Amino acid sequence: MAVTNSEAQIELHRELAPRYAYRYSFTFSRLFQQDWHAEMIGHVPKGANDILDLGCGTGFFLAELMEHHPTAVGLDISHAMLKVSDQYLSSARLVCGDAEKLPFIPRNFDVVFCKGSLHHTRDHVAFLKHCNESLRDDGKLIMSEPCNDNPLIRFARWVLYKKSKHFDIGDQGFTRSGIIALCEQAGFEMQTVKRYGVLGYVFAGFPDHLGILRFIPGNAWITRAFLAIDRVICAIPGLSLLGFHVIVVARPKR
Ligand SMILES: C[S@@+](CC[C@H](N)C(=O)[O-])C[C@H]1O[C@@H](n2cnc3c(N)ncnc32)[C@H](O)[C@@H]1O
Numbered sequence: 001m002a003v004t005n006s007e008a009q010i011e012l013h014r015e016l017a018p019r020y021a022y023r024y025s026f027t028f029s030r031l032f033q034q035d036w037h038a039e040m041i042g043h044v045p046k047g048a049n050d051i052l053d054l055g056c057g058t059g060f061f062l063a064e065l066m067e068h069h070p071t072a073v074g075l076d077i078s079h080a081m082l083k084v085s086d087q088y089l090s091s092a093r094l095v096c097g098d099a100e101k102l103p104f105i106p107r108n109f110d111v112v113f114c115k116g117s118l119h120h121t122r123d124h125v126a127f128l129k130h131c132n133e134s135l136r137d138d139g140k141l142i143m144s145e146p147c148n149d150n151p152l153i154r155f156a157r158w159v160l161y162k163k164s165k166h167f168d169i170g171d172q173g174f175t176r177s178g179i180i181a182l183c184e185q186a187g188f189e190m191q192t193v194k195r196y197g198v199l200g201y202v203f204a205g206f207p208d209h210l211g212i213l214r215f216i217p218g219n220a221w222i223t224r225a226f227l228a229i230d231r232v233i234c235a236i237p238g239l240s241l242l243g244f245h246v247i248v249v250a251r252p253k254r
Contacts, residue, residue, distance in 0.1 A: 005122045005170065006077060006098055012168055013057070013078035019166065019208040020058040021084050028219040032204035035227050036144070036245075037064045039196060040113065043142045043249045044069070048110035052134060054099050055117020059085030062092060065113070075099065099127055106133045114143040119171050128186030132252045140251050141188060146173035147195055147246035166209075176246055188250035195234045195243025199226035202244070 002008035024030055041064065044051070049071065056062045056074030058081050065072045066089070075095040076082050082094050097103050100121060112131045121127045131141050148154040154173065161167040174182070180190055197205065203213050204223040213219040234240045 005120075006100070008168055008170075009120050010078050010080075012166075014080040016166060017058065017078065017080040017084050020060075020081065021087070023206060023208045024058070024060050026207055026214065026219075028204050028213055028223040029207050031220055031223045032200045032227065033060060034064065035200070036196065036205075037061050037115075040115065040142050040144055040247060041065060041068065043140065043192065044111055045138075045140060048140075050109045050136075051111045051113070052104070052109045053113045053115070054131065055114055055120065056085075056094070057081045057116075059089045059092060059094070061113070061115050063089050066092065075102070099130060102130050102134060104134055107136050107139075109134050109139055110136055111140050111142060114141070114145075116144065116146070118143060118145050119173060120168070122170065124182045125185045128183055128188065132187045135252050137252065137254050140191070140249060141183070143248045143250075144196065144245050145179060145248070147176065147243055148173035149175050149195075149246075150241045150243075153242075153244060174246065179246060179248055183248060183250045187253050189253040190248070190250050192247070192249040194247050195240045195245065196230075196247050197244040198230045198233050198242045200230050 002011050024033060051069050051072040053062045053065060053072060053074045056076050059074055062072060062074040073093045073095065075097050077098050079096050082096055085092060099117065112134055118124055118127055146157065148157060157173050161169050161171060176193060180193060183190060200223060204226060207214055216222065234243050
């Protein structure tokens with residue numbers, strides 16, 4: 001029985017690791033994830049060498065990052081998640097550790113990525129302060145986290161997190177203003193905040209939860225169309241409330 005949140009996350013992700021392998025096994029779901037990753041990787045500044053993916057999980061994002069930045073490092077608390085990455089990341093520099101006790105010297109990285117890991121921690125400001133301390137003065141935090149600004153999305157997530165054994169009830173999404181406030185408390189200055197993922201997120205991103213596209217011919221083309229529509233939706237103020245994630249780019253205020 002898990003006592004701390006870290007132990008609970010290790011137990012939860014031991015169960016989830018095979019589901020992640022399945023999640024990334026379809027052409028259409030990979031198309032969605034690759035678009036999401038490109039959206040994040042596009043914020044890496046020119047000349048950035050030392051890059052950390054915090055909460056890298058099964059390493060699918062890290063694999064794409066390494067195509068451009070082969071020395072990137074991945075850290076995750078779950079050994080079971082890291083083991084899945086053996087299939088496509090045999091040369092990666094992977095660390096099994098807790099993001100809340102980072103085993104790196106301070107100011108070591110040009111970029112820290114967090115894709116969906118902040119909401120698994122309980123002391124968000126402490127986690128973000130660790131990210132801040134890991135970054136060089138001109139470094140960047142590039143993060144994507146569940147966005148709960150839309151009351152319908154907030155309710156759907158609450159039901160899912162409460163009812164499904166694949167989530168921890170303590171894992172909550174953020175509001176746009178809430179995540180900005182957390183970053184500012186941790187000593188960051190915001191550079192970009194944008195919402196990401198509507199139709200593509202729901203129908204293509206997570207076939208382990210909603211697998212309907214698996215049965216539809218032309219699902220890769222449908223996913224591409226969803227991605228194009230989502231880009232328009234997320235660029236329109238008001239409509240962007242339909243976005244399921246919020247992407248944040250911030251730099252340490254020093
Ligand atoms: C939603 S998954 C995202 C994985 C990966 N970034 C992706 O997008 O596929 C969250 C990851 O955060 C990891 N995690 C949770 N708490 C952590 C902590 N305290 N330190 C390091 N990793 C943690 C989990 O093990 C899991 O792999």
